Amino acid sequence: MxxxxxxxxxxxxxxxxxxxxxxxxxxxxxxxxxxxxxxxxxxxxxxxxxxxxxxxxxxxxxxxxxxxxxxxxxxxxxxxxxxxxxxxxxxxxxxxxxxxxxxxxxxxxxxxxxxxxTQVMAYAPDRIETPPATWDAVIALAVHQPVALSLAGPHAILSFQSIVAALGGAGPVEGFVDRQAGRAAYAIMAALTGATSRAFLHANPIALLEAMAAGEPIDLVPLVYGYVNYAAGGRVGFADAPRGPAGIGSILxxxxxxxxxxxxxxxxxxxxxxxxxxxxxxxxxxxxxxxxxxxxxxxxxxxxxxxxxxxxxxxRATLEAASLRPRHDGAIAFQTEASARLRAGLVEGEAADPVLDAIEAAFRRHHRKGTEL
Known part of the structure; x- marks a missing residue:
């Protein structure tokens, strides 16, 4: 049979x-x-x-x-x-x-x-002996070493959410994020959208880790989905996501x-x-x-x-602390639209509020008020 x-x-x-x-x-x-x-x-x-x-x-x-x-x-x-x-x-x-x-x-x-x-920190172990533990330390390191944000596809808005969580900002309820934490998270991302982030603007997490493992000029990605495959043989180092005033922030x-x-x-x-x-x-x-x-x-x-x-x-500590993404019907369309708008705002050097306004408007369009997130 x-x-x-x-x-x-x-x-x-x-x-x-x-x-x-x-x-x-x-x-x-x-x-x-x-x-x-x-x-x-x-x-x-x-x-x-x-x-x-x-x-x-x-x-x-x-x-x-x-x-x-x-x-x-x-x-x-x-x-x-x-x-x-x-x-x-x-x-x-x-x-x-x-x-x-x-x-x-x-x-x-x-x-x-x-x-x-979940989103963790990835670094080149031959160029960074001790990875930075906080967002302030990440920004300081980026002054003299190549640091890239993960911004391709949905990852710009996911990185944004992780930083908001580390800053203690409220997660989505009726709106997507409280404005004070949103501005602060946007400022951190803007400070890190330099030459390296722009060079790898369209690299998904796999491509970022492949580049780091191959020795390309990218010393640190402060938030990227962890892939155990690249840790073998010490090709890429992985550490907990950077901390903010509220501790580790990461999106599962x-x-x-x-x-x-x-x-x-x-x-x-x-x-x-x-x-x-x-x-x-x-x-x-x-x-x-x-x-x-x-x-x-x-x-x-x-x-x-x-x-x-x-x-x-x-x-492991980052995974244990990680937050959930919105899961409502329309969440995928929202994260696609919001990530594209955030990425464009960062690359073009826009002020925070017009970008955050657009993200909030997208959230309202794609999430029916009162439905489960």
Whole structure:
């Protein structure tokens, strides 16, 4: 009898596909199923309409800003319909930071936290011995060493949100951000939008880290989504995000594995998903495949940390402190528009208030008042 066949979609980076493809080859057949994984670009992962993907795939690796859109389109199956509530409660405690909580929206969880990441500091260890710990220190370092902001795609507004959090500014409620903290965050970003930031203006996080690992003239990126892959062999150093008066500010990333409405969930598929989230898989199998696990047991394992150049211990505090992005239906469109406006304002040297006014207007257009964020 032939095994049930499932199609999955993940993103085209070793962190995104190697563990899943290896599990599909080496583990799934023994569990009684076949899983094939397709890949799309980081930009597709960040912005592709989730309903379109759910029409074509059984399993989708996604980021938490997509969940409000997915709920509005009714295209995913809630995890509560597939797994025991007791197991999900245990996973909430086992997952690092808000990795599972980020996929809870409208009363249900819409994905399992396969991978954990947040914006951290990346630096060239051969040119920076001790990375700066505060935003003031980052600005001081940028006077004499090349420092780049991560500004491509949605990352300008995500960096802005992280700085606002470090400054103690309020997160989105009815408006996007309080004006005082917004001005201060914009001033920090404006001070860092120098020649290096402009040279790498359209480089996504992968491209920034690739450039640093290759020895290009970029000594520090104060906020960039961490990729354990570049820590091996000391190619890139990673440290906690810069602190402000309110402490570490960072906006959660990572990925979850979601199940589309079209998917016929068999006991074999449930077993495979449970295996992916198991402690041994997360602590041993996924790191061995260049993955970045979501369970705290892996992030606190000394052997895992040593193998990957201290990446986990160096950034764990940031991940534990990270904030969530807006997840309402319209969040993806908002972050795209707001990031483009912020990036243009920084490059053109605009004053803060017109840029912040435009961001607030975009937030009001893309978020229906009173709906969950």
């Amino acid at each position: 032939s095994l049930p066949v499932y199609r999955g979609l993940t993103w085209d980076h070793p962190r995104g596909y190697r563990a899943l493809e290896a599990a599909g080859r080496e583990v799934a057949p023994g569990q009684g199923l076949t899983i094939g994984w397709d890949r799309h670009s980081l930009e597709g992962f960040e912005a592709a309409p989730i309903a379109d993907l759910a029409d074509r795939y059984d399993l989708i690796v996604l980021d938490h800003p997509h969940v409000g859109e997915a709920v509005a389109q009714d295209c995913l199956q809630p995890m509560e319909s597939l797994f025991d509530a007791y197991w999900l409660a245990g996973l909430e405690g086992a997952a690092i930071g808000r990795s599972l909580a980020s996929y809870h929206y409208g009363g249900s969880h819409w994905a399992l936290p396969l991978d954990a990441a 990333g990572g990925t979850g594995i979601a199940v589309s409405k079209r998917c016929e969930v068999t006991p074999a598929l449930r077993a495979h998903l449970l295996w992916l989230m198991g402690e041994e898989t997360q602590r041993i199998f996924i790191p061995a495949q260049e993955g970045q696990p979501s369970l705290r047991a892996a992030w606190t394992d000394p052997a895992v940390d040593a193998r990957w150049g201290g990446f986990y211990s160096g950034t």
